[in-house]
Amino acid sequence: METVVQTMPELPQEILMDIFALLEIPDLVRAGSVCSSWNNAYTRIRNIGQKKQAQTPCLLYTSESAGENVACLYSLAEKRAYKLTLPEPSIHRRYLIGSSHGWVITVDERSEMHLVNPITSEQIALPPVITIEQVEPIYDNTGAICKYNYSMDTKMSVTRRPLTLALGKLRYYFHHKAHIFYDASVGSYIVVFIHNPFGQLVFARLGDEKWTRLSSSYTNFQDCIYQDGVLYAVTAFGEIAFDLSGPVVGAKIIMDRVSDFYGRERVYIVQAPWGDMLQVWRPGAWINEEVDGHRHEATFEHKMKWMKYI
Numbered sequence: 270m271e272t273v274v275q276t277m278p279e280l281p282q283e284i285l286m287d288i289f290a291l292l293e294i295p296d297l298v299r300a301g302s303v304c305s306s307w308n309n310a311y312t313r314i315r316n317i318g319q320k321k322q323a324q325t326p327c328l329l330y331t332s333e334s335a336g337e338n339v340a341c342l343y344s345l346a347e348k349r350a351y352k353l354t355l356p357e358p359s360i361h362r363r364y365l366i367g368s369s370h371g372w373v374i375t376v377d378e379r380s381e382m383h384l385v386n387p388i389t390s391e392q393i394a395l396p397p398v399i400t401i402e403q404v405e406p407i408y409d410n411t412g413a414i415c416k417y418n419y420s421m422d423t424k425m426s427v428t429r430r431p432l433t434l435a436l437g438k439l440r441y442y443f444h445h446k447a448h449i450f451y452d453a454s455v456g457s458y459i460v461v462f463i464h465n466p467f468g469q470l471v472f473a474r475l476g477d478e479k480w481t482r483l484s485s486s487y488t489n490f491q492d493c494i495y496q497d498g499v500l501y502a503v504t505a506f507g508e509i510a511f512d513l514s515g516p517v518v519g520a521k522i523i524m525d526r527v528s529d530f531y532g533r534e535r536v537y538i539v540q541a542p543w544g545d546m547l548q549v550w551r552p553g554a555w556i557n558e559e560v561d562g563h564r565h566e567a568t569f570e571h572k573m574k575w576m577k578y579i
């Protein structure tokens with residue numbers, strides 16, 4: 270059969286990119302496989318790091334029947350699910366403790382963290398958990414880590430005996446939640462991780478070998494947001510700004526405690542469409558659901574009774 274190859278006039282890359290930036294992710298991925306010029310525009314959009322256009326949310330889930338390494342992504346825009354095969358370790362057995370910019374932050378059965386992009390299957394290991402001072406490795410005779418000692422000491426509390434935990438058990442106690450932020454000044458990402466005991470804050474840039482503690486004087490961090498080199502982090506006691514743009518991290522309390530409620534409420538920071546930062550407070554109530562006899566810090570749920578904007 271004779272094939273006639275016609276040379277089609279090409280749209281300039283910038284115009285292709287403007288058009289592609291308006292697409293929902295599934296359409297964007299399809300557009301990227303049309304031809305090399307469209308693929309180039311698609312790759313460049315992805316490398317910008319942040320798609321400007323807000324996406325219709327997708328629901329990410331795993332199931333036993335789909336398989337150990339398969340994540341299912343339900344697209345609300347298309348009302349259909351995609352099955353995505355992801356790299357080891359098993360996505361079905363990981364905890365998901367945060368997501369943003371297309372990345373999901375996971376904790377595996379060794380209590381180690383990865384960033385994984387379910388669309389592209391890219392995966393990036395985050396620094397080992399033993400680089401945080403509360404976690405001490407215990408080695409077996411082959412030199413492999415077989416358990417962790419989890420210390421609940423902080424500068425503010427008295428010394429207790431550490432808990433000796435199996436590799437997969439650490440995440441029940443230690444991991445609370447994580448955030449990923451895009452740092453436009455270096456074109457890369459910052460991961461901020463809130464861990465126990467007492468909601469402490471560490472961060473890492475991609476490629477770092479260890480986690481860096483942000484503050485040992487403040488604890489009970491609940492949420493944070495990053496803007497122009499400054500991390501705004503909130504505790505039940507107030508709000509602190511960490512300047513991450515220089516070689517030395519500066520910390521400043523920018524808002525004192527604003528509520529008389531104490532204890533179970535959760536505090537979030539959100540950015541309004543008009544740019545203001547808001548705190549959102551909501552009361553927490555444990556849902557008494559125990560898996561394997563444990564309340565999972567990483568998978569707890571809170572019932573919503575009221576919300577308060579400040």
Ligand SMILES: *[C@@H]1O[C@H](CO)[C@@H](O)[C@H](O)[C@H]1NC(C)=O
Nearest residue numbers: 405406407418430431432433
């Ligand atoms: C782990 O903790 C136990 C006490 O709970 C202690 O006996 C042991 O020496 C610790 N091991 C390491 C490697 O820190």
